[in-house]
Structure formats: C-alpha cells, structure tokens
Amino acid sequence: MKLLRFIFVGFIFGIVLTKSEAISWYRIYEMFQFQSFHMYGIIFTAILTGVVGIRFFKKNDIKDYKGLPIEILDKEKARFRYIVGGIMFGLGWGIVGCCPGPIFVLIGAGVGTIGVVLLGALIGNYIYGILKDKIPH
Numbered sequence: 001m002k003l004l005r006f007i008f009v010g011f012i013f014g015i016v017l018t019k020s021e022a023i024s025w026y027r028i029y030e031m032f033q034f035q036s037f038h039m040y041g042i043i044f045t046a047i048l049t050g051v052v053g054i055r056f057f058k059k060n061d062i063k064d065y066k067g068l069p070i071e072i073l074d075k076e077k078a079r080f081r082y083i084v085g086g087i088m089f090g091l092g093w094g095i096v097g098c099c100p101g102p103i104f105v106l107i108g109a110g111v112g113t114i115g116v117v118l119l120g121a122l123i124g125n126y127i128y129g130i131l132k133d134k135i136p137h
Helices: 004-018 025-032 040-058 080-094 103-110 114-131
Strands: none
Touching: 004 080, 025 040, 103 114
C-alpha cells in the first residue's frame, strides 16, 4: 500500500507525457530535424526541474519514503563513457522514434509495436548486466 503513491505518480507522469505530445513520433522527428522547439522545451523543463529538485533535496535534508536520508553522489569525471553512452542513446532514440521513458506510456496508449522496443531495451540491459564487469567504465 505504501507504493501506491508511486503508481499514482507514474499515471500522472504518463498523462503529462501524452498530453504534452512528448510520446509523439512526429514531435520527436521535428526535434531531430530542428523544425520545432516543442521537444527541446520539454527537455529543458525536465533539466530545470531536476536541477531545482536536487538543490532542494541537498539543502533541506529530505528523506526517502523509508525515512532514510537521500544521498546524491557526485559524478565521476570520466567523460568518454558519457559521450559514447549519449551517442548510443541518441542513435537509438532517433532510430526507434521514442525515448525509453514513455515506453510503458505508449504501451498503455495502445501502441502495440512499441513492445519490440521494450523487448530490445530488456535484452540490452540483460547483455549489459552480463558484460559490465568486462568492459571499461
């Protein structure tokens, strides 16, 4: 029952993604063609919300749902892996036509073909889990 609030927030997030057209292939296509600011506005809003949220958590000593302090560690300075990972993420996003975030929203909206993307994401995560100790980080 404690986790019900997270399910509720997930539903609200899905509704916001749908109503803002962030799950629309056409909007994503426009973004990659630099024809519209729509998706960039959504992304910049998400970044701003994240920055403000993290500063709020750090300043006010916010606790998690179990009552434990939230610890936000600084990122490593290894830039190469972030560049390679970002390129892979962007290429996948461009090829598929959707960000991984709304996969479940699209399934809930009745876009059945997104199941192939979900399967690919799960397989990719599984392969990474097997190889993570063998590849440089």
